[in-house]
Structures are given as structure tokens and as C-alpha cells.
Amino acid sequence: MTRLRAVILGALGIVLLGVLWEAYKALGPAAGFEAFGIQLLPRTSDLAMPHLIDMLDRALSPVNTAADSQPVWLTVTLACLSSLGTAAVGLAVGAVVGFGLALLMLRFRIAESAVLPWLILSQTVPLIALAPVIVSWGGRVHIGEFEWQRWMSVAVIASYLAFFPVAVGALRGLQSPLAAQVELMHSFAAGWWRTVLHLRLPASVPYLIPAVRLGAASAIIGTVVAEVSTGAKGGIGRLIIEYAQSGSSDPAKAFSPIAGAVLMGLATAGVVALVALTLGRFRSNEVPA
């Protein structure tokens, strides 16, 4: 019953957003509202705010006038899948690195004091500043047949965002067992690794699930932003820029890749939730992120 309620409320929210959009477009001032030279409310012209139905219509029609042109939605979907693959690689790398750092900090107290400030500092570096550096480093990697690809730089940047919530969440989770439980493992003469395997790792699951959910969202954002700033081809980030540039002549087109990026984020959250379902036994005391 509560599930049905949630679905209905969620759908109502989307409908409400659509109604608000169309209502403002119909009733708002045509030139928008400006104060002290700052645009506070957008213009309501078709150029700035296309009708929802136009966006939908544009999504279903071909990308351009070429004879073999794909419909926009298909191009967007393919771009999303490409970005999703990159983001998944980024998340996987980020999760492994994040968990590894958490283990290191768990094992060595001194590592926690030494590494944690750097982790926090690392997240204050603007992604835009980082992207060209990583691309140029990647460009110098030639190992035998292996050639560094542009998308790999994007994945590295995505992992750079994704590892942080995983590291922090995993550390909290690994440190969550009670003193009595840890001493019990000690009394069983279980070493550090066995204690991690049988006690700390299962105990960390309720902390890891929200951490990975955050990490996945960060990986998506990182991928899109990195595609934009590195100019990687094939992804949704590139498409957002490309379609936005045709905004003056074809304003409804730009909204398709944006919707695609949103759906991509939702799909990722859904996948994490599905994985979490299989771990039900370990989630009796899940904590909110």
C-alpha cells in the first residue's frame, strides 16, 4: 500500500512540474522579470521555454534533415548508454579505491589522521580544473598495444568524484561494530583480516549502500561534466552541448539530452536499490546517508 502511494505521489510530482512549466509560460511576463540588471524570472518565449509537447515531438523526430538521420530519442539513448558505461567504470574504480582507502584508514590510525584531510581537500578541487590535467596525463600513456582513450580520462574523473562518499561511508561502516563484538573476535583468536571479513565487512553494508548510491550519482555528474570539459565524443555530455548550440533555431531539441541525463541518474539509483535488495539480511540497522 505504501509502495503504491509512493508511486502515485512520485507521478503527481512530475505532473505538477509540467503544469507549473506550462502555467508560467502562459501567465508569466513575456520578457521575464529583471531587477538591478539581474534576470530573476525567465522569458516565456518559445525560444526560452518551449512547450512540453514540442519537446516531446522534437524527441520523436529525426536529429537533422539528412535522409538516414536517427530520431532524437534514439541518439540520446545511445549517448546515455555510452555515458552510463563510462560512469560504471568510474564508479567501479572509485568504489575499489574508496574501500581500499577505508581499509587503510581502519588498519592504521595514523593513516586516518594523515589521509582524511586530503580526501576532503580533494573534493574541493573544481572538476573543470582537473579535467585538462588528467586528459594530458592520459595522452602520455602508451603501454605496448595499449593506447589511452579519451573516455578513460572521463572515467578517471568520474571515479575521482565517486570514491569520496564510498571511502567515508565504508570507514564509518567498518568502524561500526560494538567494542564487545570486536573483543569477541579477538577472544576467538581471529586476526585482523578475519575480523574484517566476518564482522566489519557485513556490519558496513548498511553504511555502504547509501554511500554507493551517493557515489553512483557523483559518478554520473562527474561523467557528464568531464565529457563536456574534455570534449569526449559519444556521451550525453557532448550531446547536451551540441544540442544547446542549436538552441536559437531549434530550442526544443536541447531538452532531450537533459531529460536523458536525469533518467540516467534515476536508472542508476534503481540499479543500486536492486542490488541492495539482495543484501537484505545485512541491512537490519541501515542508517540514512
Added chain:
Amino acid sequence: MTAVQVTGVTKTFTTKAGLVTALDDVDLTVEKGEFVSLIGPSGCGKSTLLRLIADLDTPTSGVIEVFGKSARQARLDQDYGIAFQTAGLLPWRSVAANIELPLQLHGVDRVGRRQRVAQLIELVGLGDFARSFPEQLSGGMQQRVAIARSLAERPELLLMDEPFGALDEMTRERMQSELVRISAETGAAVIFVTHSIPEAVFLSDRVVVMSPRPGRIRKVIDVKLGDARGEGLREESAFFASVTEVREALHGAPATGTARGVDTR
């Protein structure tokens, strides 16, 4: 044959308030199969002493031998089982899997584990709950699981730190009777930390009365209530006499008449 031999053990902690002497030159011997309670007010070092025997902490000076070995070696050899005030069960493991944990850690094969767990579940009377999870059990039942787990490796020494401290009085008395039966069936020596006088008297062959600041053994009282300890024992005058003796030792008012030396065998 002695199970535990504590000789001249001192333990100090450094706190913000300065140096605290938790245990000061303590001697104690526990024989095989003997049930010994440690009782005293908070800060008398009774839990500290238990933790030292369990090698969860190391003494500042002095020697602890468990079955003739160092405490550390005894822990590595799994010569003792331990139960705390909090059952410390793993919530993602069923009752059976919780009891099985020490066996699994020590590489006992699946068949051996299943047999031993079945015995233990029977021993603590949890037959119908093998597949239940800890959150579905009452506090008393969780503590039974913890006791079964502590017995998994057939230890000859059981260390218990106020295992019934969080239970209500009725459950507590029932668990005490169970523990008397279990310790008789397994023949293990038990060192039992408590701050309940009737509990200590009901369970023990000897009660070690401790005093705080610094933690010392004030008196060791022999409780001669025999091996048959039914519920009726709680009503007997011998029981009350021992309770009075322990209480007087605790409060520092010596029993009138026969002067007893501080017996720290």
C-alpha cells in the same frame, strides 16, 4: 590442577585525572571445574581482572597463567570461552550461525559444525529457534545464544562478565539455574563477574570479594552449599548465611567471632 593462576598482578590506567590503579598486587587461583565469582562495587577491578585473564588487556606487572600457559597462548589455543553483559550477537547471522562462528573461524568442517551447534542449541534450550535471528529473541534468549557460543570450542574455562546484568529478575534466576546445570554438565571452571550478592552465592564454590581504589581482593569466601543447587536452595538458611557473610565482607564490617584471614589461595 589449576585452571587459572594470577600472581602479583597490578594494572594501572592513565586517565585525564592521572594514574588509576585498577588492580593492586592481586593473587588468585582457580582450580579446574571450580565456579568462582568476582564481586565488588564499581571500580574494584573485577572486570579488569577478567579481561586480563582473557588476554583482552595486559597486566602492568605480575603473571597470569591459564592451564599453565600464558594468557595469550591460552587465548590463541581457545582454552576459554567468554560471554559479556551485551550478548554481542551478529544481527545478520541466525542463532545457529552465531553459535557456529568460533567453529567456522577455526576451520571446523561443515558436518562437525552442524553436529556441535545442534548439541549446543539443545544444551541451552533453544531448539525451536535455530533459524531465528537475534532481533527476534528476548534478552534472556540472546544471552543463552551467547553462552552456547562461548561453549562451542568445549573450553575448560568459562569467563563471564555480568552476563545476566541486563536481564529482569525472574529471567535472571532461571538463567542462573541453567548456568549451574550447564557448568556441571561441561565440567568447566567458571570465573563469573557480578555485582549481585545472591547471584554470586547461588552460583559459586567461592566468592571473591573485591574493594576499589586501588582494586584489591578483600576476602575469599567459601560457599559450601553442595552440588545439588535447585530453586529450593534460595530459601535455605545456609544460603542466607552465605549471603550475609558476603555482604559483610563487601561493606567492610567483619563478621563477629572467628577472625578470618584474607584468603587468597
